[in-house]
Amino acid sequence: MKKAIEMAQVISQKPLGNDIYDMILHAPQVAREAVAGQFVSVYAKDASKLLPRPISLCGIDREAGTIRLVYRVTGENTGTKEFSQLTDGDEIRIMGPLGNGFTVLPGKKAFLIGGGIGVPPMLQLAKDIKAGVAQGLVDDNGEKTGEIPAIQIVMGYRDAATFLLDEFEEQGESFVATEDGSVGTKGNVMDAIRENVLEADVIYACGPMPMLRALKEYAAQQGMECYISMEERMACGIGACLACVCGSKDKDEHSNVHNKRICKEGPVFDAKEVEL
């Protein structure tokens, strides 16, 4: 997948509540190449903010040439605050698509699990699985090669300020956990799985580290496959600076140590390969 740097044009932007924003960008070069689970580097205009912000792709519309970013504003005077103030027609520099997306195992019943700001990338994955076009279900020519798996969606939020939930419900049976119990199961995504007695063959997940750790352990106990999307502070976004590494079980071919680059070999990893 070829990476591009392009000036993306803002098509629309709206707040989803609790500092979460939903922005659609016209970025045809990125959209053409991207798959679910990949991310883009977004550069701030404020020259005092040097580093690109890695943001996962919540949506990819290859025909319209657009991508959708659903992201959290991390505070006042931040790059994400600047992004949230962009309006229709504004331009913003991006690089992408970066990293490797999810590869779906044909015919294997799947949990799609998202936690907090790890929720957005799971939406495009759900859509692509349902349409049978996810990576792993089609060959290089776009021909369908594998059986479309059944999916169940489990989303974890802090409180009643959920986001994207209605869109997940359109894609498949969806379950919710909230830390304060205001919506769905009280607790985390693991509590929702147990309370609803859910079962699957494989997990695809993105979310905070405690959630990923719990899922890795659960998958090992259940003998399930588990693919997780990881996050770390990045600088270059393309594998050169070695800032965003995670520990790996085996010696990595590139690094020659037990480290993998999240931006390059990830962000999606087989949970068995990485040390959390």
Added chain:
Amino acid sequence: MNLSVNIAGVTWKNPVTVASGTFGSGAEYSEFVDLNRLGAVTTKGVANVPWPGNPTPRVAEVYGGMLNAVGLQNPGIELFCKRDISFLKQYDTKIIVNVCGHSTEEYVEVVKRLQDEPIDMMEINISCPNVKEGGIAFGTDPKAVEAITAEVKKYAKQPIIMKLSPNVTDITEMARAAEAGGADALSLINTITGMKIDIDRRKFVLANKTGGMSGPAIHPVAVRMVYQTAQAVHIPIIGMGGIMTAADAIEMLLAGATAVSVGTANFVDPHTSEKIVEGIEAYMMKYGVEDINELVGAVHA
């Protein structure tokens, strides 16, 4: 119009290289940058054996800059020679291999391994503040600087660039020590040690607590140190520290650097190094400068 410069007998087609640690060995950036356009590529530091580096988080953004504490993660000299040197040999650019180590013996081992490799220069990192076990001691003590320089010079068949730390009281003292030890060139500045604290969590942002600060915020410090060093020694200087634009690069040349190195700016825009080459050409056209070397140290009161 001549853009080529001579650094310790090695002719670069133009005075622009990339700073060690910001560019890997060029493979990732070659998707965006035509490496043939650069005077030289300076690789990420390499040691005698693979180093795993520091825990994460390894980077933090600060106002006008960033901190890094990557900890010199590297694949070790053997894999580096096989993979990275042969990759760079595909391009028409000079190859500068940055060397790191915890001890004189480790530096020497790498230098010996590189002496018959098809590389053009070596840059010795004696200043990286991330490495607790030795970097600081070498780079901040003039006797140690002179000794390590003399030691690597015994084995290197290529010219040796000593990379100086700015975390010292008097940079010229270190520069003179390196020159006395036989250094063929100097590069400066390495990063300035900094710290960032997350006030909500009341924790250090970097796992390593401290990190090396780079980026445009340190540029004036770098210009001052390059100027002072150029007054103090007779060997050529590769100036670096917060170079974001051709204007920043030209400042460095005027301060006394013969070449410049683009570091953190690669993260801001992967095309920066190429753009700086173009920008220097445009400046020379504008002011009718026939030879880039006319600019070196041309600042006056």
